[in-house]
Amino acid sequence: MNTAPICGYCRQIVELRSGIVIPHWREDFSSSLCPASYRESTRVRWLRGEEFERYQLERAAKANRRRQQLRATHDVARRAMNPYDDDPVPAPELLPMHEGRRYVAVMLPGSGPADVWLPGKNRGEQRRFIGRFLPSTHGLRWNEKRGCWSVPTRHFLELARHLLRYNQVIMLGREFNPFEKCNGACRHATRPDCQCSCRAKYHGKGKWKAGWIEVNEFDTDYHGDSWHWTVFTRNTDGR
Known part of the structure; x- marks a missing residue:
């Protein structure tokens, strides 16, 4: 059966060592450690079976949304810097075709x-x-x-x-x-x-x-x- 310890603060999968929660970053604030870091394992909750599978699906969906948001932000920034990047580039008038093709x-x-x-x-x-x-x-x-x-x-x-x-x-x-x-x-x-x-x-x-x-x-x-x-x-x- 699939099981995993989930942090009670940030709801991320964490690691335990000798009953202590291994330090980890808060999900939405990557420069801050989660308060559960270095705490005893009473700060975690174990997910098993279907509950763990649902958790994995939710996390995957959230990660996918985050990737799409970042990609959209990147595209907006790129277009702001190079607003003509998406423009098609037809062959220059000077350039001839060879055997009916462009090279x-x-x-x-x-x-x-x-x-x-x-x-x-x-x-x-x-x-x-x-x-x-x-x-x-x-x-x-x-x-x-x-x-x-x-x-x-x-x-x-x-x-x-x-x-x-x-x-x-x-x-x-x-x-x-x-x-x-x-x-x-x-x-x-x-x-x-x-x-x-x-x-x-x-x-x-x-x-x-x-x-x-x-x-x-x-x-x-x-x-x-x-x-x-x-x-x-x-x-x-x-x-």
Whole structure:
């Protein structure tokens, strides 16, 4: 038969040691010890059988209500701090589809920060997911013009690597100048920026895409700006 000693003050299950009630916190005042602490076991009441089962059900229901209240309070506080977190994030107008589908995309414009878009996640979910892969979220900003999150350019490739670990396919977009000839500075570059006509194919001798498999590549024109898109997937060993 199930039995348990219940505190006569706070009605919590307590422990006894040598007939003394083990110290415990009052349920509604977590910083205060219950008055029954250190007292003799005459301060407790034993519940048995059906009475104990009812007690367990009541406690479980109370705990569930408390969790719901805390969750609601947390949600209200979160929305107060980030009132747009629940907003859907449609694909930026700039971002093309590939074979009729939208994919995770990282976009590097000719100037300014890199842009990131994740399908199927609202604004807050995207912010939290992207922030996991940045050394600091200070540079994570909402780009009102594009309608997506932006990160400093220096995180462009590292973020893309992390996103490709969690997604089978990603798209990388770069704004480029079709009239700018590729030169030695491009082929020996260490930074991810490339705007010349090689479309990053020879940028840094192509080392930036080591371990990735190119599925497709194509160019688009957006409001007079030339963009090159490369669709990547992971190699077989997942690196």
